[in-house]
Amino acid sequence: MIENETDQRRPVILAGLNRGTDDFDYQMEELANLVEANQLEPVATVTQKLERPNPGTYFGKGKVEALKEAVDYYGADMVVTNDELSPSQIRNLEADTGVGVIDRTALILDIFASRAKTRIAKLQVEIAQLQYQLPRLRTSMNVRLDQQTGGNGGSFTSRGAGETKLEMNRRHIEHQISDLRKELAEIEADDVTRRARREKENIKNVALIGYTNAGKSTIMNGLVRRYGENQDKTVFQADMLFATLETSVRKLNLPDNQSFLLSDTVGFVSNLPHGLVAAFRATLAEAAQADLLVQVVDYSDPNYREMMQTTEKTLKEIGVGDIPMVVVYNKADRCEDVPYPERDGDNLVLSAKDDQSLDLLVETIRQHIFADLQEKQVLVPYDQGQVVAELNEQATVVATEYVETGTLLTVVLTPAQVGRYAQYFVE
Ligand SMILES: Nc1nc2c(ncn2[C@@H]2O[C@H](COP(=O)(O)OP(=O)(O)OP(=O)(O)O)[C@@H](O)[C@H]2O)c(=O)[nH]1
Ligand SMILES: [Mg+2]
Known part of the structure; x- marks a missing residue:
């Protein structure tokens, strides 16, 4: 979503609503770090003390003007808000400031998207991104979706009489999400199996x-x-x-x-x-x-x-x-x-x-x-080789010796194993 082709980092204005909580400064610092992590340059911060965001424009009227002034003064490319915005808040703020507006959520999603390398991470981020887009389809996301799907974007308008482009987009995204979820579930099933095996290994x-x-x-x-x-x-x-x-x-x-x-x-x-x-x-x-x-x-x-x-x-x-x-x-x-x-x-x-x-x-x-582990010596008769195999697989074997009457093992056991192998203990 955010690209930076040149070495010069794009200047960004941070905007935050101060609800009077102790952690506000920390939140804004963190937002600046997130902006920097996205190869953007925070150049100024505009804040307003308000209990609740203005439903139409996030900030109140006067502050929106101050924001616009900051954008012009610094030649900023973008405004990033500390709170998640509604589609209409984004639209109105974009109109009032003349630049693109994104919120903290979109910013974090972008960073994750640019860092994701494995299939599982990519799937997880993509699902989260599409879910974020779904309720925001009325705004500039329409444009983004078209760009994303490349050649297919144009076909939305020509298909399905009576269906608006918006509905088509929404259905398309819902399908995408469910496909991605399926793929993710398959990969996760492998993980669950692996974890279960490990548990068995104790x-x-x-x-x-x-x-x-x-x-x-x-x-x-x-x-x-x-x-x-x-x-x-x-x-x-x-x-x-x-x-x-x-x-x-x-x-x-x-x-x-x-x-x-x-x-x-x-x-x-x-x-x-x-x-x-x-x-x-x-x-x-x-x-x-x-x-x-x-x-x-x-x-x-x-x-x-x-x-x-x-x-x-x-x-x-x-x-x-x-x-x-x-x-x-x-x-x-x-x-x-x-x-x-x-x-x-x-x-x-x-x-x-x-x-x-x-x-x-x-x-x-x-x-x-290892607090509840105990070290024990066990003597396993030679005709019970499977017990030795079991111990080697499931417990920590410190030493193995072969004596006349069987295999003599020094093992570290969990409380459950102490119960299970008590009959072999050498006193
Ligand atoms: N001086 C110093 N630098 C450290 C120490 N531990 C980590 N770092 C540096 O801190 C930075 C972040 O370290 P990571 O280990 O990648 O941090 P992380 O917690 O895995 O971060 P995420 O994967 O982003 O959650 C790296 O540049 C490390 O070299 C430390 O004890 N001393
Ligand atoms: Mg790490």
């Missing part, structure tokens, strides 16, 4: 979650390099909003033969569009089904508290309930006079770029997920 799942750009992928990569089954399987990390749009799962093997799965997930931002949250629910299922969450926070950002609140709110929205959580105050190397690594219960202050920090994190994770 391996613990830990998920990195948190605000975008906090350092989740950097921590993932640091741990993969230190403990990864395949140390080359790193993920994309970058100083940009929404660098990660799909969940990656990696197996980590600790020196004492215990292992767990770590997943890196999509970052959050405040007021994530509902359609997007719904579309990414499947991707975030890794977090929803984790045994432990590691919330990563950019401790060097002055707004880190608001970012934590945003994260917690989003977790609720995606239905992540009572999962134990460790909080990592990351990027401590960028903070002045903050010693690291440090641990206070489930709160860690550290730097993703520091090996000692990563070890402290692993130790904390280990204490959580």
Whole structure:
């Protein structure tokens, strides 16, 4: 939707309604970051103190004039509003300011669209975009749809007597959404199978979650390099909003033969569009089904508290309930006079770029997920080979020895396994 062919970034005016809430400044800062993430240049901010948006024009009459003046003064190309707008608000504001108007939701959808690489991420974003377009078909979206469908656009007018172009467009989009949903459901079914298999394997799942750009992928990569089954399987990390749009799962093997799965997930931002949250629910299922969450926070950002609140709110929205959580105050190397690594219960202050920090994190994770495990010695008679196979598959085998009476294994067992294999224990 937004393109920038030249190196020069297009100037944009930010517009926000201040309802008197504490987080307004943070919201506007975040909006500026989102604008920059979309290769646009925020040049000025116009705000108005109002309880509720004007239903016709978002701002009141006088403020709309001020907005128009700012647009002219800065030669801005576009206005971006902090709140989601109705079709008529967009239309009226566009007419009054003489430039294109987009809202926070469209902006976030655009960023996601430009970052999506895998099929699943692309599908999720596309569904969210089409859903956003559906109620807005009366406005400039008609033009956009035509552009998008290329040659087919023109055929809408010539088809179906009695059906307006708008209805055709709407039906076309509804069909597209349902096709995309079907395709997504097929891919998701595979994911569900994979997760179910993992559960059977009895391996613990830990998920990195948190605000975008906090350092989740950097921590993932640091741990993969230190403990990864395949140390080359790193993920994309970058100083940009929404660098990660799909969940990656990696197996980590600790020196004492215990292992767990770590997943890196999509970052959050405040007021994530509902359609997007719904579309990414499947991707975030890794977090929803984790045994432990590691919330990563950019401790060097002055707004880190608001970012934590945003994260917690989003977790609720995606239905992540009572999962134990460790909080990592990351990027401590960028903070002045903050010693690291440090641990206070489930709160860690550290730097993703520091090996000692990563070890402290692993130790904390280990204490959580392996707390109820017990190490036992079991002796399995040679005629019960399937028990040995089972243990090798489902438990952590620390040592194997072959003695006269059978296979002698040192294994780490879950409470359920302790019950199941009690008859083989060597006292
Ligand atoms: N100095 C410093 N930089 C860090 C640290 N952790 C991450 N970074 C940098 O922060 C930026 C964002 O890191 P990512 O790991 O991509 O962040 P993320 O949380 O995965 O972000 P999304 O995928 O967008 O949600 C990158 O430029 C990292 O190099 C840290 O502990 N110290
Ligand atoms: Mg990431």
